[in-house]
Amino acid sequence: MTNPHNVAPRRATITDVAREAGTGKTSISRYLNGELSVLSPELRARIEAAIERLDYQPNQMARGLKRGRNRLIGMLVADLTNPYSVEVLQGVEAACQALGYMPLICHAANEVEMERRYLQLLTTYRVEGVIVNALGVREETLRPVGEGGIPAVLVDRMVDGLVADMVGLDNTAAVELATHHLLERGFDDIWFVVQPFERVSSRRLREAAFRAAIGGQARARGHTVVLELGDAAALEQTLAELDHAVDAAFEVSPGVTLHLAAGAAPDVTPGVSVDLAHGTRSDANPSLRADTAQAAAGAGTRRVALFAANAPVALCLARHLNARHGARWQERIALLSVDDPEWAEFAGITTIRQPTYQIGYRAVEFLHERIDGVESAARDCLLPGELIVRASTSR
Amino acid sequence: MTNPHNVAPRRATITDVAREAGTGKTSISRYLNGELSVLSPELRARIEAAIERLDYQPNQMARGLKRGRNRLIGMLVADLTNPYSVEVLQGVEAACQALGYMPLICHAANEVEMERRYLQLLTTYRVEGVIVNALGVREETLRPVGEGGIPAVLVDRMVDGLVADMVGLDNTAAVELATHHLLERGFDDIWFVVQPFERVSSRRLREAAFRAAIGGQARARGHTVVLELGDAAALEQTLAELDHAVDAAFEVSPGVTLHLAAGAAPDVTPGVSVDLAHGTRSDANPSLRADTAQAAAGAGTRRVALFAANAPVALCLARHLNARHGARWQERIALLSVDDPEWAEFAGITTIRQPTYQIGYRAVEFLHERIDGVESAARDCLLPGELIVRASTSR
DNA sequence: CTGTTAGCGCTTTCAA
DNA sequence: TTGAAAGCGCTAACAG
Numbered sequence: 001m002t003n004p005h006n007v008a009p010r011r012a013t014i015t016d017v018a019r020e021a022g023t024g025k026t027s028i029s030r031y032l033n034g035e036l037s038v039l040s041p042e043l044r045a046r047i048e049a050a051i052e053r054l055d056y057q058p059n060q061m062a063r064g065l066k067r068g069r070n071r072l073i074g075m076l077v078a079d080l081t082n083p084y085s086v087e088v089l090q091g092v093e094a095a096c097q098a099l100g101y102m103p104l105i106c107h108a109a110n111e112v113e114m115e116r117r118y119l120q121l122l123t124t125y126r127v128e129g130v131i132v133n134a135l136g137v138r139e140e141t142l143r144p145v146g147e148g149g150i151p152a153v154l155v156d157r158m159v160d161g162l163v164a165d166m167v168g169l170d171n172t173a174a175v176e177l178a179t180h181h182l183l184e185r186g187f188d189d190i191w192f193v194v195q196p197f198e199r200v201s202s203r204r205l206r207e208a209a210f211r212a213a214i215g216g217q218a219r220a221r222g223h224t225v226v227l228e229l230g231d232a233a234a235l236e237q238t239l240a241e242l243d244h245a246v247d248a249a250f251e252v253s254p255g256v257t258l259h260l261a262a263g264a265a266p267d268v269t270p271g272v273s274v275d276l277a278h279g280t281r282s283d284a285n286p287s288l289r290a291d292t293a294q295a296a297a298g299a300g301t302r303r304v305a306l307f308a309a310n311a312p313v314a315l316c317l318a319r320h321l322n323a324r325h326g327a328r329w330q331e332r333i334a335l336l337s338v339d340d341p342e343w344a345e346f347a348g349i350t351t352i353r354q355p356t357y358q359i360g361y362r363a364v365e366f367l368h369e370r371i372d373g374v375e376s377a378a379r380d381c382l383l384p385g386e387l388i389v390r391a392s393t394s395r
Numbered sequence: 396m397t398n399p400h401n402v403a404p405r406r407a408t409i410t411d412v413a414r415e416a417g418t419g420k421t422s423i424s425r426y427l428n429g430e431l432s433v434l435s436p437e438l439r440a441r442i443e444a445a446i447e448r449l450d451y452q453p454n455q456m457a458r459g460l461k462r463g464r465n466r467l468i469g470m471l472v473a474d475l476t477n478p479y480s481v482e483v484l485q486g487v488e489a490a491c492q493a494l495g496y497m498p499l500i501c502h503a504a505n506e507v508e509m510e511r512r513y514l515q516l517l518t519t520y521r522v523e524g525v526i527v528n529a530l531g532v533r534e535e536t537l538r539p540v541g542e543g544g545i546p547a548v549l550v551d552r553m554v555d556g557l558v559a560d561m562v563g564l565d566n567t568a569a570v571e572l573a574t575h576h577l578l579e580r581g582f583d584d585i586w587f588v589v590q591p592f593e594r595v596s597s598r599r600l601r602e603a604a605f606r607a608a609i610g611g612q613a614r615a616r617g618h619t620v621v622l623e624l625g626d627a628a629a630l631e632q633t634l635a636e637l638d639h640a641v642d643a644a645f646e647v648s649p650g651v652t653l654h655l656a657a658g659a660a661p662d663v664t665p666g667v668s669v670d671l672a673h674g675t676r677s678d679a680n681p682s683l684r685a686d687t688a689q690a691a692a693g694a695g696t697r698r699v700a701l702f703a704a705n706a707p708v709a710l711c712l713a714r715h716l717n718a719r720h721g722a723r724w725q726e727r728i729a730l731l732s733v734d735d736p737e738w739a740e741f742a743g744i745t746t747i748r749q750p751t752y753q754i755g756y757r758a759v760e761f762l763h764e765r766i767d768g769v770e771s772a773a774r775d776c777l778l779p780g781e782l783i784v785r786a787s788t789s790r
Numbered sequence: 791c792t793g794t795t796a797g798c799g800c801t802t803t804c805a806a
Numbered sequence: 807t808t809g810a811a812a813g814c815g816c817t818a819a820c821a822g
Binding site: 408409410420423424427453454456457458461462 | 814815818
């Protein structure tokens with residue numbers, strides 16, 4: 001043991017090295033910063049030896065303090081439980097490595113208050129920029145970020161009141177791709193399932209794109225269902241409604257379709273369906289019923305498909321369907337999802353795979369430019385998704 | 396816009412605040428550090444106002460530099476893709492929050508070289524301690540960590556040459572629990588599937604515990620199979636061998652059992668099985684065959700179960716079984732796994748759930764004590780796992 | 791109660 | 807080529 005007395009072996013400082021090498025701090029600093037050409041080979045050798053002997057490692061904090069930049073960037077992640085986030089993170093890490101940054105990863109665990117705290121913390125550590133994938137932050141929270149503050153780039157979603165570069169999936173194109181796939185395969189009664197929008201722009205965009213994509217199709221019907229994953233009671237109820245809809249499609253005779261009881265809801269809230277085909281919003285809570293008066297234009301049984309807006313929703317649905325219909329539910333019920341988690345293949349669900357790695361990489365590149373002083377207007381980088389067809393929609 | 400000329404709006408410093416409040420830096424510092432009792436209400440008010448006006452936020456780097464401690468701790472994670480790691484992380488975050496630390500999360504993406512780099516980086520940022528969940532680090536790598544260096548605590552696994560506190564699952568008890576469960580349910584031909592041991596102690600421990608648990612049972616047979624997830628070719632071959640074994644068990648008539656061709660392998664390497672019942676190690680590559688000469692003591696068909704050493708292995712097996720036997724493979728093949736990923740319920744596999752949150756929380760507590768100067772010998776904290784029985788072993 | 795002073799470990803003029 | 811000295815933003819004696 002090199003430290004027999006348990007004396008805290010204070011790390012060597014630049015002063016120690018200078019003394020050990022019999023020179024001044026300046027030369028050590030020069031050596032550290034690669035200004036080797038100005039050092040005599042002899043001195044350089046002594047410095048090298050001293051550093052080695054003392055196991056010296058420069059203190060980044062001090063360097064940062066002096067230089068005014070510390071090569072730290074913050075990465076605020078709303079939910080590391082979501083494989084999407086981890087994948088994006090890999091891209092971020094790779095880019096940081098390439099560009100010489102150290103990412104400080106902050107995990108807000110889906111809590112807005114956490115996001116606020118972390119953003120604040122990152123700020124006090126004087127990170128040079130932040131990559132934000134947040135649930136939703138209030139105006140006040142992001143005062144230090146964005147224009148006038150430290151550079152920021154948004155991932156996957158906009159944040160109200162924050163003008164900044166953004167990179168993410170081309171939601172509109174992706175959802176169109178998916179919807180057309182479903183229509184092509186003959187599904188004409190599509191239920192789009194999404195978490196409460198809150199401040200997450202991508203959820204809104206996807207839902208809007210779905211609505212638009214299906215709106216033009218005369219025969220098809222689209223519905224939006226909001227699933228509140230965090231609330232067990234609400235969840236159960238909403239799932240029951242979906243079950244009802246799915247079952248009805250199987251039971252109903254040709255020429256008959258479903259719709260929801262009419263009624264005007266002020267906004268889309270959990271458990272509420274929006275019946276796109278008729279442009280009306282209906283509260284589904286009371287009950288769902290088959291209605292022969294609303295027969296579809298074409299004849300034949302409606303073919304139902306579930307369209308999950310992201311992986312967490314898809315997981316919830318898959319679990320539920322599995323419990324309700326057994327292991328072969330895929331053969332009976334079509335499920336498609338944006339996001340392609342690792343269990344998707346095995347569950348046999350069709351997905352839109354996001355270019356997660358590139359999203360993360362690109363985010364850092366954007367940030368790097370801003371840190372370097374680029375002043376252009378906020379830019380968006382929308383990357384395309386890829387459709388992966390699996391058993392669940394192959395009928 | 397507050398910054399019309401795009402002048403970098405240099406953040407206010409303590410000096411600025413002092414000037415603004417018409418006082419000295421010391422008072423500001425005192426205010427910042429909560430020494431409110433020594434400040435006259437009047438001065439205090441002026442300071443508050445100045446801070447507010449300047450939107451001042453103390454620079455943590457500078458504080459850290461001065462105080463010699465920065466409340467930063469490093470968390471080195473081998474693989475964020477593994478849900479286990481993310482769960483542990485949540486515990487770490489919660490504890491950090493409670494104890495006033497800021498965790499710097501480093502993701503090594505299963506690359507030893509990355510682990511080395513990050514450990515080095517953390518060191519230069521002068522973190523006060525590190526929590527290490529690494530694949531395997533060479534001696535040289537961890538010189539700055541452990542005794543004589545910054546305090547460290549290991550999660551889930553020991554690291555050769557690093558004497559430090561450790562917290563993780565009680566592998567022996569957990570594997571015993573699982574094995575007994577399988578035996579109770581009548582499975583008597585159990586295949587333990589594990590990734591290459593490398594330097595990961597928990598893998599070794601689990602395998603050893605399995606071996607021990609099954610060794611005492613006269614009727615049961617245990618085998619160890621090493622699955623190399625990263626190597627597609629090796630993977631395929633090993634899976635084929637497992638298939639063969641599983642199939643054979645179904646085809647074989649009562650009183651007949653399987654064993655592997657005899658032969659001595661120097662160590663357990665991918666694709667190699669260890670036949671526990673006979674204490675011999677056999678290279679399974681050539682072929683697997685039924686051998687009536689080695690009939691089991693009891694009569695009746697062997698009931699096969701697969702025992703995955705962790706979630707990544709379980710996922711690989713589940714995917715494979717799903718592809719090979721269809722969606723209802725659980726009814727045919729028993730699969731049990733250490734780790735309880737979110738898809739486990741839905742896949743219907745029995746698992747040992749680890750107390751991940753506590754593991755993370757405890758790790759930080761250990762570290763905190765070390766940082767506070769506790770000098771006792773290295774401690775181990777082994778937490779119990781919980782058996783979750785699902786369809787796959789319920790026959 | 792309040793301010794002055796001397797650094798923390800490092801970089802960077804500016805002279806030598 | 808080299809080094810002395812002046813800070814970066816902050817805290818902690820030590821005086822008033």
